[in-house]
Amino acid sequence: MGIIVERSRDGTRPGAPGHRLAALPERAFRLWRVLGTGVSFAVFGGGALVLALVAFPLCHLGPGDARAREARVQRVIHYAYRFFITFMETLGLIRTEWIGVERLTVPGPHLVVANHPTLIDVVHVISKLPQADCVIGEEYAHHPFLRLAASWAGYIKNAQGAEVVDACVDRLRAARTVVLFPEGTRSPRNGMHPFRRGAAHVALRAGVPLEPVAISCAPRMLGKSQPWWDVPERPGCFTLGVLDPIEPRARGASDLPDVLAARRLTVTLRERIREGLGRVGLR
Amino acid sequence: MSGSVDPEAGMRRSVGMTREEILARVLEALRNDFELAAEAVVPTARLVEDLDLDSIDAVALVTRLEQEMGLVLKEERLLGLRTPQDVADAVFELQGQQRA
Numbered sequence: 476m477g478i479i480v481e482r483s484r485d486g487t488r489p490g491a492p493g494h495r496l497a498a499l500p501e502r503a504f505r506l507w508r509v510l511g512t513g514v515s516f517a518v519f520g521g522g523a524l525v526l527a528l529v530a531f532p533l534c535h536l537g538p539g540d541a542r543a544r545e546a547r548v549q550r551v552i553h554y555a556y557r558f559f560i561t562f563m564e565t566l567g568l569i570r571t572e573w574i575g576v577e578r579l580t581v582p583g584p585h586l587v588v589a590n591h592p593t594l595i596d597v598v599h600v601i602s603k604l605p606q607a608d609c610v611i612g613e614e615y616a617h618h619p620f621l622r623l624a625a626s627w628a629g630y631i632k633n634a635q636g637a638e639v640v641d642a643c644v645d646r647l648r649a650a651r652t653v654v655l656f657p658e659g660t661r662s663p664r665n666g667m668h669p670f671r672r673g674a675a676h677v678a679l680r681a682g683v684p685l686e687p688v689a690i691s692c693a694p695r696m697l698g699k700s701q702p703w704w705d706v707p708e709r710p711g712c713f714t715l716g717v718l719d720p721i722e723p724r725a726r727g728a729s730d731l732p733d734v735l736a737a738r739r740l741t742v743t744l745r746e747r748i749r750e751g752l753g754r755v756g757l758r
Numbered sequence: 759m760s761g762s763v764d765p766e767a768g769m770r771r772s773v774g775m776t777r778e779e780i781l782a783r784v785l786e787a788l789r790n791d792f793e794l795a796a797e798a799v800v801p802t803a804r805l806v807e808d809l810d811l812d813s814i815d816a817v818a819l820v821t822r823l824e825q826e827m828g829l830v831l832k833e834e835r836l837l838g839l840r841t842p843q844d845v846a847d848a849v850f851e852l853q854g855q856q857r858a
Contacts, residue, residue: 636813672812734818735793 496567511566531627545629575717661699675740684720689751781846
């Protein structure tokens with residue numbers, strides 16, 4: 476951390492995609508971004524449909540067992556999300572900056588846990604992870620294409636707590652990367668929801684560290700109960716900081732019962748992300 | 759799904775405990791196992807909303823009570839339990855059935 480990126484007054488970086496668009500008169504740029512966001516949603520929905528109906532079934536035709544096929548689907552999703560982020564940046568809708576992402580690109584297992592300020596957090600995270608197993612929350616449950624895509628990708632359905640923990644532990648034992656959002660849904664306007672303790676249970680059971688990612692978006696866009704056309708006065712600057720990993724068993728706490736260890740670990744995790752947000756959000 | 763046959767659990771089995779004694783055990787388990795503030799753990803506190811128990815905690819609590827009291831609570835009975843009092847009532851009823 477502590478990397479200072481020079482920004483111009485409007486929060487854009489010279490040479491960044493969309494920088495020239497920011498030179499438009501303010502109202503015109505805003506209207507442009509409302510239209511651009513609508514186009515982005517259409518591209519996302521259309522893309523999800525095409526991938527779910529064509530590309531993902533093709534991924535499942537090739538050799539390998541179910542896990543290998545799902546990994547191919549996950550790789551396609553990774554490329555699609557990478558494209559989508561670049562698309563939104565090019566339209567001048569968002570800026571994205573990652574800090575310390577190298578940490579997540581070494582071979583797994585990785586247990587990535589992030590706060591959830593916006594609709595596109597998972598898109599950002601997966602745009603950096605060629606293989607990632609996600610847990611599908613309520614927000615996806617009533618979206619038919621995404622649900623279909625998620626099932627091709629072998630994502631974990633958010634059912635009973637204990638089953639989800641088991642499924643995540645299995646994936647981690649197979650050296651895979653699992654992405655969790657312990658808030659369970661998008662954050663409130665200020666701060667974060669209380670964290671569910673499932674991620675901590677997964678870390679304890681699998682014996683892998685939690686790798687927190689602090690996601691900040693300023694000014695706020697695509698937040699909970701914020702309509703997509705409510706674009707902020709300037710493009711949303713996303714900063715995604717990969718923070719120091721948290722070992723599930725602190726020194727001298729190895730005999731603590733799981734339920735207590737999970738409580739403490741969850742407090743530590745939330746505090747680490749809150750503090751990380753303070754650092755990335757202030758710049 | 760009948761009473762436990764584990765001999766150690768049987769030593770401390772709840773047969774003959776009053777409703778109040780069982781409630782005291784439930785409250786004690788909540789305070790000790792989950793490090794909850796003693797004043798928050800009252801018979802009418804809601805397990806999920808007030809005491810912040812999740813499904814994994816609930817399983818741990820029930821497992822502990824079962825071991826302590828030598829009983830097995832049926833899963834369908836667990837779904838309706840909202841407060842420590844509900845849990846104590848369920849254990850008390852079960853004890854009555856298993857003694858009969």
